[in-house]
Amino acid sequence: MEANAVTDKNGWKEQLTINLRMKASEAFKQVALTEKEAELDEEELEELKKQKRFNWHCRFGLRLKIRMLETEFNEFRGLKPVKIFVTGPPASGKTYYAEQLARYYNIPRVHVSQLVEEVFRMAAIDEEAAGEDKLTNDCRTKLEEIKAAMEEAINEKRADMEEPEDGWPEIIIKDSEIRVPDDLLYEVLKLKLGENDCRNRGYILDSYPRVYKGAQRAFLMKPPKQNEEDEDDDDQ
Numbered sequence: 332m333e334a335n336a337v338t339d340k341n342g343w344k345e346q347l348t349i350n351l352r353m354k355a356s357e358a359f360k361q362v363a364l365t366e367k368e369a370e371l372d373e374e375e376l377e378e379l380k381k382q383k384r385f386n387w388h389c390r391f392g393l394r395l396k397i398r399m400l401e402t403e404f405n406e407f408r409g410l411k412p413v414k415i416f417v418t419g420p421p422a423s424g425k426t427y428y429a430e431q432l433a434r435y436y437n438i439p440r441v442h443v444s445q446l447v448e449e450v451f452r453m454a455a456i457d458e459e460a461a462g463e464d465k466l467t468n469d470c471r472t473k474l475e476e477i478k479a480a481m482e483e484a485i486n487e488k489r490a491d492m493e494e495p496e497d498g499w500p501e502i503i504i505k506d507s508e509i510r511v512p513d514d515l516l517y518e519v520l521k522l523k524l525g526e527n528d529c530r531n532r533g534y535i536l537d538s539y540p541r542v543y544k545g546a547q548r549a550f551l552m553k554p555p556k557q558n559e560e561d562e563d564d565d566d567q
Contacts, residue, residue: 370393389543399507405531412533413438419538429537439528442537446519450474450511473512517549 362380371379387397405411413436417429418433427443433440452472453461461467482502489499517540524534 332541364541387424401531409532412529412531412534416536417538425538429535436533436535438533438534438535439523440518440537441523441529441539442533443516443539446523446539447511449523450515451521466515466522469518470515473515475508477509481508513545514548517545520549 362383364376364379364383368376368379380555389400393400415429415432416438417425417432418427423563429440450470451474453467454472454474455465458468458471461471479505485502520539523529528534541551
């Protein structure tokens with residue numbers, strides 16, 4: 332028998348449901364004044380009330396201050412996120428050691444193939460479902476532009492060749508053939524590092540970002556402006 336059926340039959344749901352309406356006690360709103368303080372003029376009295384008023388830690392609710400509470404929780408318990416960057420020349424064992432460290436510290440391993448997969452996942456979301464999400468729309472738009480450019484290049488090559496008797500085959504561009512732009516990868520990386528597991532426990536960056544300027548674009552609040560020469564450096 333399903334759990335819902337048991338709950339409905341025995342009435343546990345109704346018995347265990349509590350409708351809580353929480354509000355601050357009047358004691359927190361009132362400011363106790365002495366007789367001498369009550370005789371102050373209006374401006375001084377208002378300033379004194381501000382000083383004596385209860386100092387709310389989350390005046391407008393926990394939801395708006397959840398990051399602050401999260402930081403306090405980690406600091407009070409001595410929980411410091413472990414952040415590791417693994418790099419090295421090709422075939423030097425970067426991924427192997429990154430995986431070992433991730434298991435040892437129980438933290439996420441962030442690697443470029445994971446970021447690429449996320450870009451394609453976001454690009455597959457249709458415009459209506461994406462709504463006004465800028466990154467999702469950028470992923471879809473830029474990958475569509477890249478595919479269109481690749482198809483155009485193939486058609487230009489075919490124009491200089493003799494067409495087969497049975498005609499040209501349909502152009503099918505696989506995801507693995509598309510080079511995802513670095514700017515999308517950096518944005519997805521920032522999104523990933525902002526998730527709860529990375530923010531609270533830490534992370535291991537497995538060989539990405541590859542270059543110094545890429546790290547600037549991923550981690551600085553205001554990364555330096557990029558010119559054509561910098562773009563060439565990212566490709567190296």
